[in-house]
Amino acid sequence: MIVKFLTKKGCVEVAEETIQRSSRASNRSGGKKKKNQIPIAFGVFAILVGIGVWLAFTGDNLLLYWITGLAFGFILQRSRFCFTASMRDPYLTGSTSVTKAVLIAFAVTSIAFTAIKYGSFAQGLPIPGQSYVAPVSVATGVGALMFGVGMVIAGGCASGTLMRVGEGFWMQVIALFFFIVGSLIGSYHFGWWERNFIVSAPRIFLPDYLGWLGGIVCNLLIIAAIYVIVHKWEIRKRTKNLENNTTEG
Numbered sequence: 001m002i003v004k005f006l007t008k009k010g011c012v013e014v015a016e017e018t019i020q021r022s023s024r025a026s027n028r029s030g031g032k033k034k035k036n037q038i039p040i041a042f043g044v045f046a047i048l049v050g051i052g053v054w055l056a057f058t059g060d061n062l063l064l065y066w067i068t069g070l071a072f073g074f075i076l077q078r079s080r081f082c083f084t085a086s087m088r089d090p091y092l093t094g095s096t097s098v099t100k101a102v103l104i105a106f107a108v109t110s111i112a113f114t115a116i117k118y119g120s121f122a123q124g125l126p127i128p129g130q131s132y133v134a135p136v137s138v139a140t141g142v143g144a145l146m147f148g149v150g151m152v153i154a155g156g157c158a159s160g161t162l163m164r165v166g167e168g169f170w171m172q173v174i175a176l177f178f179f180i181v182g183s184l185i186g187s188y189h190f191g192w193w194e195r196n197f198i199v200s201a202p203r204i205f206l207p208d209y210l211g212w213l214g215g216i217v218c219n220l221l222i223i224a225a226i227y228v229i230v231h232k233w234e235i236r237k238r239t240k241n242l243e244n245n246t247t248e249g
């Protein structure tokens with residue numbers, strides 16, 4: 001029952017986006033006359049520039065953060081990049097393009113961060129980012145399960161939810177509200193999880209066990225194996241859908 005429910009919610013989200021895209025396409029193709037949004041675009045652009053100028057005089061790095069945030073949001077919106085879609089689409093539609101994009105992003109960032117960390121290690125400096133090597137415990141599994149179920153029901157992860165709020169999806173506004181509520185509840189109970197599970201849990205940093213080269217190679221091999229599995233899954237789903245279409249035709 002849970003799987004069926006989650007699948008329905010995911011399909012609703014996909015269908016909603018498809019309907020909106022189809023509506024835009026029909027408007028462009030000569031259906032209902034499209035409203036001129038150029039003045040609105042110039043107005044929004046002027047507001048963004050004004051905020052940027054104000055931030056430039058407010059703090060040293062605020063303007064950089066503002067530009068980075070705008071660029072990141074624009075890329076997310078145009079690319080439809082979403083971690084939920086990367087795990088939902090292979091099951092619902094058989095498409096693995098977003099999944100492959102996420103895996104490639106993991107591989108690139110793994111190489112980049114390993115280079116940064118090793119550079120500091122080779123110079124005898126403190127390795128940056130070690131505080132983010134989180135302990136692996138029961139809390140990790142419970143949190144992953146809750147977040148995974150939640151983002152499938154909501155139709156988006158944190159970044160996907162924020163992106164769709166900007167696009168005008170009211171369902172995502174509700175999801176964002178409860179995302180905040182859930183975060184507050186989690187923060188309130190975090191002390192209990194930390195005392196009972198996190199403090200005594202091991203922190204696994206692959207270079208400590210396999211060396212720097214072994215760690216990055218192991219990481220990339222795991223990503224490559226998942227990539228191959230995902231690619232074969234897509235071929236299998238396409239073949240199955242083609243056979244079903246042929247049978248129905």
